[in-house]
Amino acid sequence: MSKKILAIISVILAFAMLFGFAGCQSEGEEETTYAVKTPLPIENRTEIDEAGVAHTLPTYSPEEAKNNTVTIFDYLTKDTEAGVAPINELKTAKAAVKIGLSKGITKAKNEKDEDIPYSDNDTLNASIKTLSNYMLITGPTEEVKNPTCYVGMDKTGQIVVFDGETEFNEVPLEKVLPIDAIAALTIEDVESVICIDEGPLRTVTVTLKDNFAPEMVEKLYNQGLKQDDIKKAVLAELKEAEGFMKVADEGNIGVEYDNCQLIITINREDDTITAVEYIKRANITTAVTGAGTLEGLKETPIEFCYESFLKYELDRVDPATVE
Numbered sequence: 001m002s003k004k005i006l007a008i009i010s011v012i013l014a015f016a017m018l019f020g021f022a023g024c025q026s027e028g029e030e031e032t033t034y035a036v037k038t039p040l041p042i043e044n045r046t047e048i049d050e051a052g053v054a055h056t057l058p059t060y061s062p063e064e065a066k067n068n069t070v071t072i073f074d075y076l077t078k079d080t081e082a083g084v085a086p087i088n089e090l091k092t093a094k095a096a097v098k099i100g101l102s103k104g105i106t107k108a109k110n111e112k113d114e115d116i117p118y119s120d121n122d123t124l125n126a127s128i129k130t131l132s133n134y135m136l137i138t139g140p141t142e143e144v145k146n147p148t149c150y151v152g153m154d155k156t157g158q159i160v161v162f163d164g165e166t167e168f169n170e171v172p173l174e175k176v177l178p179i180d181a182i183a184a185l186t187i188e189d190v191e192s193v194i195c196i197d198e199g200p201l202r203t204v205t206v207t208l209k210d211n212f213a214p215e216m217v218e219k220l221y222n223q224g225l226k227q228d229d230i231k232k233a234v235l236a237e238l239k240e241a242e243g244f245m246k247v248a249d250e251g252n253i254g255v256e257y258d259n260c261q262l263i264i265t266i267n268r269e270d271d272t273i274t275a276v277e278y279i280k281r282a283n284i285t286t287a288v289t290g291a292g293t294l295e296g297l298k299e300t301p302i303e304f305c306y307e308s309f310l311k312y313e314l315d316r317v318d319p320a321t322v323e
Contacts, residue, residue, distance in 0.1 A: 035269040040195045041068045072193040086266055086273050090179050094170035095314040097151040101140035105131050108283040108305045119302045127244050134240035151176050181220040206262040217257050230255055234284055234306055245288040248299045254285035277311040
């Protein structure tokens with residue numbers, strides 16, 4: 001047998017061994033599966049933008065998405081023969097609760113979802129970009145000044161709010177979360193509801209209609225926590241930036257809610273909620289005058305989006321049951 005033929009046979013055998021080894025690897029690797037109590041239509045397409053942020057792409061037609069909104073909303077809020085709805089289960093549940101609050105300022109959007117300049121003054125715009133650095137570092141409650149706090153029950157049975165880690169301490173969730181406000185929502189209040197399943201968890205995002213009654217938005221986002229109304233909150237933030245600008249007329253602040261959302265994380269195996277996040281967005285319009293480094297700037301209209309993120313994380317695992 002010639003050397004050339006032997007070389008060809010050697011190459012063929014090498015490829016055969018390679019593919020055979022790959023096949024053995026594939027057979028040895030088992031795909032992890034997760035139990036799902038309630039199958040739902042899910043969004044499963046994402047893309048990464050230039051900033052590295054992932055965006056969910058529509059998987060369904062507009063008509064299918066509309067039907068999915070009703071299906072997923074009913075799953076969240078309506079009991080069935082199969083069990084209690086996730087939202088209603090919270091009314092009798094207990095858990096250790098961690099609360100986090102963060103805030104920020106971004107550009108407002110127009111009807112085409114395009115950024116609106118903060119103002120028509122480039123120098124002022126450059127300064128407003130740094131406004132988030134001046135955001136008040138305050139806690140989610142009056143009792144706690146840090147951005148994160150914990151809710152527990154003391155020895156007398158009173159619910160208390162405190163800083164830092166502590167021993168596991170379950171509290172009735174209906175006394176901490178705005179469950180009644182969530183349960184009061186109707187499908188007419190909702191713009192869309194989408195569901196994404198990943199691993200053992202399910203994330204349901206509820207986007208409220210922009211014309212949803214402002215007083216209901218405040219009730220939904222503030223029930224259970226003592227927070228100022230949004231105008232007072234915005235004024236407090238702007239006062240932190242008085243080194244370069246001041247509000248010309250504190251009584252002239254426009255507030256228009258936009259793209260407010262609930263993001264609910266659920267255990268897919270038993271449909272119990274593990275976290276609830278409230279995202280409150282409002283487009284703010286007012287006018288400012290220059291101060292400090294912007295001294296001499298005449299009264300100038302500004303517009304921006306004020307965001308507040310309030311998250312409840314629920315720990316339902318009692319350490320006494322963990323080895």
